[in-house]
Amino acid sequence: MRVWAVSNQKGGVGKTTSTIALAGLLADAGKRVVVVDLDPHGSMTSYFGHDPDTLENSIFDLFQHQGSVPQGLPAQLLLPTSHERISLLPSSTALATLERQSPGQSGLGLVVAKSLAQLWQDFDHAVIDSPPLLGVLMVNALAASQQLVIPVQTEFLAVKGLERMVSTLAMINRSRKQALPYTIVPTLFDRRTQASMSTLRLLKNSFPEHLWQAYIPVDTRLRDASRAGLTPSQFDGNSRGTIAYRALLKHLLAQQPASQVA
Numbered sequence: 498m499r500v501w502a503v504s505n506q507k508g509g510v511g512k513t514t515s516t517i518a519l520a521g522l523l524a525d526a527g528k529r530v531v532v533v534d535l536d537p538h539g540s541m542t543s544y545f546g547h548d549p550d551t552l553e554n555s556i557f558d559l560f561q562h563q564g565s566v567p568q569g570l571p572a573q574l575l576l577p578t579s580h581e582r583i584s585l586l587p588s589s590t591a592l593a594t595l596e597r598q599s600p601g602q603s604g605l606g607l608v609v610a611k612s613l614a615q616l617w618q619d620f621d622h623a624v625i626d627s628p629p630l631l632g633v634l635m636v637n638a639l640a641a642s643q644q645l646v647i648p649v650q651t652e653f654l655a656v657k658g659l660e661r662m663v664s665t666l667a668m669i670n671r672s673r674k675q676a677l678p679y680t681i682v683p684t685l686f687d688r689r690t691q692a693s694m695s696t697l698r699l700l701k702n703s704f705p706e707h708l709w710q711a712y713i714p715v716d717t718r719l720r721d722a723s724r725a726g727l728t729p730s731q732f733d734g735n736s737r738g739t740i741a742y743r744a745l746l747k748h749l750l751a752q753q754p755a756s757q758v759a
């Protein structure tokens with residue numbers, strides 16, 4: 498199994514959309530995919546028609562065993578999605594109680610990595626959606642993954658958030674055997690706006706090695722797909738957004754992943 502995380506300490510930058518778009522394209526290509534919702538808001542869980550406010554069992558259950566994950570539990574939590582080859586490890590609002598715990602102290606940093614290790618035989622790929630906050634959940638996402646996707650909205654404030662994300666990553670890398678490779682993905686790009694164009698230039702100058710050389714455009718079909726509860730490629734395989742995500746997937750698959758953690 499190959500594990501990717503989609504993270505940024507900022508909301509509304511396209512993390513959930515990117516997670517589902519990439520997972521959908523992998524599944525279209527025949528891969529068995531598990532998507533992991535580590536955001537207490539449960540956007541991805543809601544996207545696929547499950548209510549994070551009323552779910553009785555969720556990823557929260559995995560955190561309730563002092564860092565050891567009972568055998569078989571992750572598989573019991575899986576829920577179906579709109580795609581037959583995508584399963585969801587759902588979030589619930591209970592996760593919010595974990596979100597603000599200090600990452601270093603709890604001993605809970607590898608819960609997701611250990612849980613995914615149990616699903617190794619059943620899936621080819623895992624894609625983890627993250628909360629917009631540095632805490633135990635974000636640390637779990639980064640610790641479990643072999644490649645990191647950082648969506649960045651093409652507007653001025655986004656670059657500041659990105660610098661914060663990159664220093665978080667440096668902190669995580671100190672406790673990993675191998676640095677986590679990452680790709681910065683410009684999102685919500687609108688070529689007609691000054692902000693989009695100049696942010697893209699700034700990103701090119703500031704992060705030349707890690708920046709994906711294309712972008713995800715603003716595409717209302719992506720919003721329509723979320724309203725329909727379908728992956729972007731299920732909803733419209735030829736929309737500008739889907740086409741851009743297809744190119745991104747190709748780029749990510751060509752990269753060398755870090756070795757597995759748990």
Ligand code: ADP
Pocket residue numbers: 507508509510511512513514515540684685686713714715716717719720723738
């Ligand atoms: P995050 O998970 O980082 O908070 P989301 O993926 O939920 O961000 O995106 C925030 C909002 O923007 C959602 O309503 C989503 O449908 C919309 N959105 C995301 N990417 C695009 C895009 N490329 N074009 C148009 N709308 C988008």
Ligand code: MG
Pocket residue numbers: 509512513514536540541626
């Ligand atoms: Mg989200």
